[in-house]
Amino acid sequence: MSAVSHLNYGLWRHPDDWSWRHTELEHWTSLATTLEDGGFDTLFIADALGLLDTYAGNAAASLRTGTQSPLDDPLLAVSAMAACTRHLGFGVTVSTTYEHPYLLARKLTTLDHLSQGRIGWNIVTSQLDSAARNLGLAQQLDHDERYDRADEFMEVVYKLWEWSWTDDAVVRDRVRGIYTDPSKVRPIAHHGRWYRVPDAHLSEPSPQRTPLLLQAGGSPRGQAFAARHAELVFVAGAHAEGIRRGVEATRALAVQAGRGPRAIRFIAPVTVVTGADDREAGAKLADYRRHYDALGAVVHYAASTGIDFSTQDLDAPLVHRDTNANRSLLAHFTQDSTRDRPWTLREALDRPQGFGRHKTIVGGPARVADELQAWLRETGTDGINLAAIVNPGSFEDFAHFAVPELRRRGLVAERPAEPTTLRERVFGQPRLRADHPAHAIAARAGSASEVSA
Amino acid sequence: MSAVSHLNYGLWRHPDDWSWRHTELEHWTSLATTLEDGGFDTLFIADALGLLDTYAGNAAASLRTGTQSPLDDPLLAVSAMAACTRHLGFGVTVSTTYEHPYLLARKLTTLDHLSQGRIGWNIVTSQLDSAARNLGLAQQLDHDERYDRADEFMEVVYKLWEWSWTDDAVVRDRVRGIYTDPSKVRPIAHHGRWYRVPDAHLSEPSPQRTPLLLQAGGSPRGQAFAARHAELVFVAGAHAEGIRRGVEATRALAVQAGRGPRAIRFIAPVTVVTGADDREAGAKLADYRRHYDALGAVVHYAASTGIDFSTQDLDAPLVHRDTNANRSLLAHFTQDSTRDRPWTLREALDRPQGFGRHKTIVGGPARVADELQAWLRETGTDGINLAAIVNPGSFEDFAHFAVPELRRRGLVAERPAEPTTLRERVFGQPRLRADHPAHAIAARAGSASEVSA
Numbered sequence: 088m089s090a091v092s093h094l095n096y097g098l099w100r101h102p103d104d105w106s107w108r109h110t111e112l113e114h115w116t117s118l119a120t121t122l123e124d125g126g127f128d129t130l131f132i133a134d135a136l137g138l139l140d141t142y143a144g145n146a147a148a149s150l151r152t153g154t155q156s157p158l159d160d161p162l163l164a165v166s167a168m169a170a171c172t173r174h175l176g177f178g179v180t181v182s183t184t185y186e187h188p189y190l191l192a193r194k195l196t197t198l199d200h201l202s203q204g205r206i207g208w209n210i211v212t213s214q215l216d217s218a219a220r221n222l223g224l225a226q227q228l229d230h231d232e233r234y235d236r237a238d239e240f241m242e243v244v245y246k247l248w249e250w251s252w253t254d255d256a257v258v259r260d261r262v263r264g265i266y267t268d269p270s271k272v273r274p275i276a277h278h279g280r281w282y283r284v285p286d287a288h289l290s291e292p293s294p295q296r297t298p299l300l301l302q303a304g305g306s307p308r309g310q311a312f313a314a315r316h317a318e319l320v321f322v323a324g325a326h327a328e329g330i331r332r333g334v335e336a337t338r339a340l341a342v343q344a345g346r347g348p349r350a351i352r353f354i355a356p357v358t359v360v361t362g363a364d365d366r367e368a369g370a371k372l373a374d375y376r377r378h379y380d381a382l383g384a385v386v387h388y389a390a391s392t393g394i395d396f397s398t399q400d401l402d403a404p405l406v407h408r409d410t411n412a413n414r415s416l417l418a419h420f421t422q423d424s425t426r427d428r429p430w431t432l433r434e435a436l437d438r439p440q441g442f443g444r445h446k447t448i449v450g451g452p453a454r455v456a457d458e459l460q461a462w463l464r465e466t467g468t469d470g471i472n473l474a475a476i477v478n479p480g481s482f483e484d485f486a487h488f489a490v491p492e493l494r495r496r497g498l499v500a501e502r503p504a505e506p507t508t509l510r511e512r513v514f515g516q517p518r519l520r521a522d523h524p525a526h527a528i529a530a531r532a533g534s535a536s537e538v539s540a
Numbered sequence: 541m542s543a544v545s546h547l548n549y550g551l552w553r554h555p556d557d558w559s560w561r562h563t564e565l566e567h568w569t570s571l572a573t574t575l576e577d578g579g580f581d582t583l584f585i586a587d588a589l590g591l592l593d594t595y596a597g598n599a600a601a602s603l604r605t606g607t608q609s610p611l612d613d614p615l616l617a618v619s620a621m622a623a624c625t626r627h628l629g630f631g632v633t634v635s636t637t638y639e640h641p642y643l644l645a646r647k648l649t650t651l652d653h654l655s656q657g658r659i660g661w662n663i664v665t666s667q668l669d670s671a672a673r674n675l676g677l678a679q680q681l682d683h684d685e686r687y688d689r690a691d692e693f694m695e696v697v698y699k700l701w702e703w704s705w706t707d708d709a710v711v712r713d714r715v716r717g718i719y720t721d722p723s724k725v726r727p728i729a730h731h732g733r734w735y736r737v738p739d740a741h742l743s744e745p746s747p748q749r750t751p752l753l754l755q756a757g758g759s760p761r762g763q764a765f766a767a768r769h770a771e772l773v774f775v776a777g778a779h780a781e782g783i784r785r786g787v788e789a790t791r792a793l794a795v796q797a798g799r800g801p802r803a804i805r806f807i808a809p810v811t812v813v814t815g816a817d818d819r820e821a822g823a824k825l826a827d828y829r830r831h832y833d834a835l836g837a838v839v840h841y842a843a844s845t846g847i848d849f850s851t852q853d854l855d856a857p858l859v860h861r862d863t864n865a866n867r868s869l870l871a872h873f874t875q876d877s878t879r880d881r882p883w884t885l886r887e888a889l890d891r892p893q894g895f896g897r898h899k900t901i902v903g904g905p906a907r908v909a910d911e912l913q914a915w916l917r918e919t920g921t922d923g924i925n926l927a928a929i930v931n932p933g934s935f936e937d938f939a940h941f942a943v944p945e946l947r948r949r950g951l952v953a954e955r956p957a958e959p960t961t962l963r964e965r966v967f968g969q970p971r972l973r974a975d976h977p978a979h980a981i982a983a984r985a986g987s988a989s990e991v992s993a
Contacts, residue, residue, distance in 0.1 A: 089650070091719060092719075097717065099712075099714075099719060100714040100717060102714075107712055107719075110650075110653035110654070110744070110746075111653070111654070111656075112619060112622060112623050112654045112655075115619075115654075116623055136642075136643065136742075137739070137742070138739060138740065138742065140739075146722065146725070146739070146740065147722035150719070150720040150721075150722040150725055151717075151718050151719065151720065151721075151722055152717070152719065153719025153720065156719075156720065156742070157705075157710065157720065157742060157743050157744040158646075158742045158743065159646065159649065159650040159653060159742075159743050160643075160646050160647050160650040162616070163615070163616070163618070163619055163647065163650050163651055163654065164619050164650075164654060165616070165619070166565060166568075166616055166617050166618070166619050166620035167619035167620045167622065167623040167654070169565060169620065170565050170569055170620040170623060170624070171623070185640065185643065187638065187674075187675050187676060189589075189674040189675055190589065190613075190638065190675065193611075193612065193613050194613050194616065196612065197542070197563075197612040197613040197616050197617075198616055200563035200564070200612060201563070201564070201565045201568075201616065201617060201620070202565075203564075217739060220736075220738055220739065221640075221642040221736075221737045221738065221739050222640050222642055222643065223640060223735065223736065252610075257610065259552075259560055261552075261553040261555075264550065264553060264604075264605070264833060265604050266544060266545075266552060266603070266604065266605060266606030266609075267603040267604065267606065267609065267610065268603075268604075269599065269600035269603040269604055272599070272603055282676065283673075283674075283676065284674050285673055285674065286590070286591060286593075286599070286670060286673065286674050287591065287599065289589075289590070289591065289609070289610060289611045289612075290610050290611065290612050291563070291610040293563075380717060
């Protein structure tokens with residue numbers, strides 16, 4: 088996120104942390120080169136469109152703790168990072184709720200051009216009431232309705248990306264004076280419930296056409312959406328067993344929808360604290376924990392679940408209230424089939440042997456590699472989303488201490504000599520797999536009766 | 541524009557021109573360093589949100605001639621250019637019609653942060669029916685209504701930029717654990733006809749707070765909007781006398797609105813073809829004219845005026861039809877009080893001694909400096925918007941041949957040793973002048989009765 092604190096609540100107070108420099112370009116370019124040099128595949132960039140104000144009904148606690156505020160637009164830093172790297176992918180979060188598909192399609196095509204095919208799109212539908220309130224909606228759309236609309240949004244962008252321009256539309260014929268062959272640019276004629284987009288895409292096809300599609304759908308409706316559209320799914324949770332169930336459920340839904348069992352790759356969040364040896368890593372964790380701000384964690388958790396926890400006792404069982412969506416979110420965040428009693432707020436937010444509510448691995452290179460290997464096996468995931476605690480610090484430590492050992496075990500691939508697109512790195516091909524529904528949807532473009540010539 | 545041809549119709553066919561590389565980052569970073577090294581103040585970036593399809597009622601001719609198509613999103617390349625420069629300003633075109641003020645305010649604040657105060661915003665209301673059609677409007681809003689809504693849009697962003705966060709809101713107090721002092725972040729409580737934005741800005745104040753405000757209002761309503769809001773006004777036209785009248789009229793309106801006579805600086809477009817001497821420059825012009833594509837010019841002119849010229853004889857008097865807006869646009873594009881007979885299409889689009897429909901200056905360094913000096917005096921403008929014919933080529937030539945002579949005459953300022961904000965370069969101060977209406981508008985923020993605590 089372009090904020091001092093996304094998940095590392097309070098760590099901006101740590102003397103090593105310079106996250107407050109997120110308003111400066113050099114913060115982003117040095118992060119990108121650190122990741123590229125360190126062997127990372129992709130930088131994942133989260134975003135939100137409103138202040139966090141569920142806790143106590145106002146934004147004061149999020150402002151005071153710096154939790155996801157102030158919050159700048161992270162999409163605008165991507166080209167600077169792309170300019171100083173050749174391999175690193177960028178997973179950008181853009182909501183389908185407040186942007187029109189015709190312009191969002193052009194944005195992501197542009198970034199995919201500028202980065203030479205290194206863009207992933209984390210599709211979100213925006214859950215914050217504070218965003219809805221300031222963006223012209225009297226109140227938030229119903230959760231399932233947001234996803235229904237997002238489904239149609241995807242239809243529109245698939246038609247624009249996969250069908251509107253043929254690969255050979257731009258001919259650049261200097262002699263005949265033809266830049267684009269108009270017969271190879273097709274109006275999509277989309278006339279749906281939510282969107283009307285009669286014309287052709289504004290941009291010529293980018294290296295990936297459709298950017299790599301990422302999604303993190305926790306609710307049943309979100310999971311169905313992910314199973315249908317996503318190529319890379321983030322599964323939240325700190326428990327291997329819960330994550331494995333999420334992976335299997337989404338994969339089964341994808342197969343039901345006609346996609347292959349390997350059509351989706353899965354990623355879960357992991358926090359790693361490492362150093363020269365276990366002792367050094369343990370000392371770092373203790374130091375980080377001293378800078379952890381539990382209030383920031385509660386503020387974020389309240390916004391994620393829609394529940395105002397400001398009067399909740401940290402050690403009493405968690406209550407859900409109001410809506411089915413709240414109940415399902417709460418269940419999602421606390422998923423752990425091995426427990427037979429309700430969670431307390433403290434337990435949900437912070438694991439005593441770790442950091443925050445994610446899986447935490449603490450140790451020297453060998454222990455980190457052992458535990459990561461076991462974690463991937465137990466969860467059935469294909470990779471991790473490494474959450475930073477301090478920046479700079481966490482990514483550098485991982486690259487310096489953990490990556491060499493992970494490479495030795497074949498868990499981090501050697502980088503190809505020449506850059507490839509992001510999708511090639513994940514699936515071995517630059518364009519969407521043949522079993523992705525975008526192909527069938529795009530094939531239905533251009534068929535509305537009122538299309539003009 | 542992020543397209544091969546904005547105003548230099550057909551010149552993508554010239555062997556020197558590499559504009560088709562606009563999909564590559566290096567196109568933008570090398571353009572930015574050329575301009576910065578060449579002594580330019582600002583890169584102005586145009587944009588549009590639809591294909592040009594007024595001509596013959598479809599986009600075929602614009603696609604074939606490469607006129608403003610394919611068209612990528614230019615905003616996304618700015619951070620890469622900011623990262624490789626220190627002084628260059630960026631005037632970015634963003635429409636008020638299809639974007640919500642709450643998110644647009646965050647975008648421009650973010651870019652102003654990342655560039656350390658080098659952002660100008662060219663405020664447009666989007667005239668293309670093709671944009672309206674694809675972006676959820678059944679038809680284009682009426683021209684004056686677009687400006688009425690834009691006025692309210694400006695109210696919202698002034699409140700967010702100038703009032704919502706105090707300069708000292710971010711305290712970053714590591715000891716007390718306070719990142720932002722919530723008492724210094726104020727909800728703007730805007731409840732207007734078009735927009736409801738109850739909450740505070742998402743971002744902390746950037747170096748300029750409000751980016752430098754640019755506008756190009758040709759119609760009477762556009763001129764009134766510019767007189768009220770703009771700090772830098774683009775005056776179109778090829779005739780010194782018509783431009784002078786535009787400058788004087790806008791200045792008079794600004795003074796009526798309570799702003800000082802120097803509250804607005806004026807810029808007019810000029811095309812310069814230069815070389816070692818007049819002969820070399822003349823030979824270049826002849827070469828460029830051979831690559832000029834009149835059809836591209838007609839396609840653009842049709843979209844700008846809303847008139848389908850596909851059946852118009854090039855040498856018959858121009859006709860206006862349909863609407864007052866068309867009539868006023870046509871008058872605007874052909875303004876020249878010294879003429880007593882109607883224009884032909886050929887005359888409106890291309891001047892025989894120049895290039896395209898702008899003022900053209902052709903010659904070696906001394907002649908260019910003489911004519912520019914006379915032009916600035918006759919028009920009463922403060923600077924020029926140099927239109928490229930070939931890229932690379934036009935900017936390099938101007939920097940190499942013209943700038944040294946202009947510097948000797950004091951027409952191009954020496955660059956300060958340390959970078960400054962864009963507004964400091966133009967007005968000597970980083971924040972809006974005291975006579976700008978944003979201050980009074982922002983002071984009314986937060987006063988709606990339904991504001992919660």
